[in-house]
Amino acid sequence: xxxxxxxxxxxxxxxxARGKGLLVGLVPTMGALHEGHxxxxxxxxxxxxFAVVSIFVNPTQFAPNEDFDNYPRTLDEDYxxxxxxxxxxVFAPLRSEMYPGSGHSWVEVDKLSDYLCGAxxxxxxxxxxxVVGKLFNIMTPDKAYFGQKDYQQLAIIHRMVxxxxxxxDIVGCPTVREQDGLAMSSRNRNLDPxxxxxxxxxxxxxRKGAELIAGGQSDPVRVIADITAVITAQPxxxxxxxxxxxxxxxxxxxxxxGPVLIALAVQIGPVRxxxxxxxxxxxxxx
Amino acid sequence: xxxxxxxxxxxxxxxxARGKGLLVGLVPTMGALHEGHxxxxxxxxxxxxFAVVSIFVNPTQFAPNEDFDNYPRTLDEDYxxxxxxxxxxVFAPLRSEMYPGSGHSWVEVDKLSDYLCGAxxxxxxxxxxxVVGKLFNIMTPDKAYFGQKDYQQLAIIHRMVxxxxxxxDIVGCPTVREQDGLAMSSRNRNLDPxxxxxxxxxxxxxRKGAELIAGGQSDPVRVIADITAVITAQPxxxxxxxxxxxxxxxxxxxxxxGPVLIALAVQIGPVRxxxxxxxxxxxxxx
Numbered sequence: 001x002x003x004x005x006x007x008x009x010x011x012x013x014x015x016x017a018r019g020k021g022l023l024v025g026l027v028p029t030m031g032a033l034h035e036g037h038x039x040x041x042x043x044x045x046x047x048x049x050f051a052v053v054s055i056f057v058n059p060t061q062f063a064p065n066e067d068f069d070n071y072p073r074t075l076d077e078d079y080x081x082x083x084x085x086x087x088x089x090v091f092a093p094l095r096s097e098m099y100p101g102s103g104h105s106w107v108e109v110d111k112l113s114d115y116l117c118g119a120x121x122x123x124x125x126x127x128x129x130x131v132v133g134k135l136f137n138i139m140t141p142d143k144a145y146f147g148q149k150d151y152q153q154l155a156i157i158h159r160m161v162x163x164x165x166x167x168x169d170i171v172g173c174p175t176v177r178e179q180d181g182l183a184m185s186s187r188n189r190n191l192d193p194x195x196x197x198x199x200x201x202x203x204x205x206x207r208k209g210a211e212l213i214a215g216g217q218s219d220p221v222r223v224i225a226d227i228t229a230v231i232t233a234q235p236x237x238x239x240x241x242x243x244x245x246x247x248x249x250x251x252x253x254x255x256x257x258g259p260v261l262i263a264l265a266v267q268i269g270p271v272r273x274x275x276x277x278x279x280x281x282x283x284x285x286x
Numbered sequence: 287x288x289x290x291x292x293x294x295x296x297x298x299x300x301x302x303a304r305g306k307g308l309l310v311g312l313v314p315t316m317g318a319l320h321e322g323h324x325x326x327x328x329x330x331x332x333x334x335x336f337a338v339v340s341i342f343v344n345p346t347q348f349a350p351n352e353d354f355d356n357y358p359r360t361l362d363e364d365y366x367x368x369x370x371x372x373x374x375x376v377f378a379p380l381r382s383e384m385y386p387g388s389g390h391s392w393v394e395v396d397k398l399s400d401y402l403c404g405a406x407x408x409x410x411x412x413x414x415x416x417v418v419g420k421l422f423n424i425m426t427p428d429k430a431y432f433g434q435k436d437y438q439q440l441a442i443i444h445r446m447v448x449x450x451x452x453x454x455d456i457v458g459c460p461t462v463r464e465q466d467g468l469a470m471s472s473r474n475r476n477l478d479p480x481x482x483x484x485x486x487x488x489x490x491x492x493r494k495g496a497e498l499i500a501g502g503q504s505d506p507v508r509v510i511a512d513i514t515a516v517i518t519a520q521p522x523x524x525x526x527x528x529x530x531x532x533x534x535x536x537x538x539x540x541x542x543x544g545p546v547l548i549a550l551a552v553q554i555g556p557v558r559x560x561x562x563x564x565x566x567x568x569x570x571x572x
Contacts (some may be wrong), residue, residue, distance in 0.1 A: 007451060011453070049354075097325070102449075103449045104395050104396050104397045104398060104445055104449060105393065105394065105395045105396075105445060105449035105450050106393070106396065107391065107392070107393055107394075107396075107450070108389045108391065108393075108394060109390050109391045109392075110391075110392065111390045112426045129391075130450070133450055134450055134451045135449055136453045137451040137452050137453060140426075140453075146380045152520070159391060160388055160391045161389035161478060164391050164419055164423055165293060165420045165423040165424045166421055166423050167297070167423060167426075179572045196310060214328050
């Protein structure tokens with residue numbers, strides 16, 4: 001497995017792989033790999049002749065008050081995991097390679113970025129789209145793999161690729177969960193044991209909401225009230241948002257009468273966690 | 287020469303050309319081709335084995351009050367000119383092919399877009415960068431050709447390509463002028479004969495400004511005053527802006543003590559025209 005830090009070398013490696021007729025697959029990550037990432041890597045490995053994992057903690061998607069400095073960094077372990085899964089190449093550029101200082105250019109997706117995490121983290125998705133756009137331009141992958149845990153990110157990247165005619169196939173993969181339902185996340189390792197236990201409330205609350213909708217509840221306000229109760233039962237929880245939105249365009253729905261996404265962001269102690277669930281309400285007889 | 291309207295066919299054509307080992311060159315235009323465009327096409331033809339001209343009047347770079355509807359469209363003549371210059375392929379998509387309706391994604395270059403035309407036409411460069419980004423993603427050209435008449439556009443595209451790691455070589459080409467110095471522009475054909483005569487004042491004024499700087503004048507206010515006088519001598523002129531700016535970052539300079547760009551936009555009758563000139567002031571002995 002090669003570890004590459006330079007864009008120019010990266011381009012050469014991709015060209016060499018293409019020269020051999022190999023399909024190029026990319027799993028973009030910020031490192032601190034866990035089983036969620038590894039499920040993406042395995043799928044990439046299965047589907048592509050040349051499997052690339054990028055590891056880059058992208059500064060442009062963090063606001064100054066956010067956890068860029070504390071974001072977990074475990075590069076050596078990440079390399080070992082990638083090697084064990086037979087990854088062909090890890091791209092791990094320095095910040096100075098990706099942003100040499102004079103950058104003024106941005107890729108943005110409006111509307112879809114206004115809701116959910118975009119509302120509480122303005123500029124977040126601009127940073128994500130810009131760095132993913134850059135990675136696509138550097139690697140020109142045939143396929144790129146993203147987790148459904150970051151549902152809004154997946155929806156926005158999908159929109160970006162269609163709107164801007166980027167020739168890559170975006171593959172969304174199911175959220176991988178711990179035994180108690182907590183969605184795997186690099187940030188989970190910043191929870192202390194008590195907080196870790198409380199963090200299970202996110203998935204529990206989402207399941208509660210999904211049950212209510214499946215039982216016929218069509219008023220999002222009522223569903224959100226019940227979800228809120230599950231979360232606030234945990235002493236160190238602090239709700240950022242709980243929203244029930246259109247599953248394509250992500251705007252909050254007023255009545256639940258079609259497939260929706262329940263999405264939430266909750267601070268548990270010092271750590272902001274997100275999770276979501278797709279729900280199909282029961283068909284109304286007309 | 288092939289004329290292609292569909293993105294999918296375009297991609298196949300490019301792939302076929304690449305398969306033959308040909309270098310792909312792109313001249314992006316909004317049609318109504320004139321000698322200025324043709325100079326770009328000739329250079330592209332000289333340097334690239336597969337020469338593509340795109341013709342698309344891009345709606346996203348026009349504000350509602352601007353001249354999108356009146357922008358000259360001469361598709362049949364354009365095709366003949368391209369054929370005469372041995373262009374391999376003209377890409378002339380319909381609006382519905384480029385913008386199928388649900389587009390939310392934008393490419394933007396900040397700072398450089400704040401000055402000159404960006405100040406009077408907000409969103410203009412966002413539209414330009416987005417459509418050029420799309421064309422680059424569709425055609426993945428090795429080289430792309432832009433005229434220096436649209437100096438700010440050239441600088442911004444250059445910045446975009448560097449910042450976003452787009453693998454294309456941007457080639458800037460000199461402005462082509464009429465006998466009386468008027469920069470060639472598709473919009474010139476919307477001038478009536480009297481206005482056409484007055485339009486020569488743009489280049490005359492720029493030359494006047496360049497002479498003053500070459501003669502040692504380092505105060506931009508004084509230079510702009512003399513340029514203004516040349517323009518306002520024409521009865522149907524209306525100045526949008528006259529600026530003396532840093533030639534890289536395009537911000538207005540307070541003292542002229544290095545290479546600068548004099549740029550202006552002037553309405554002559556109903557037509558907004560732009561032009562510019564690069565000036566190196568005389569070296570000061572220290």
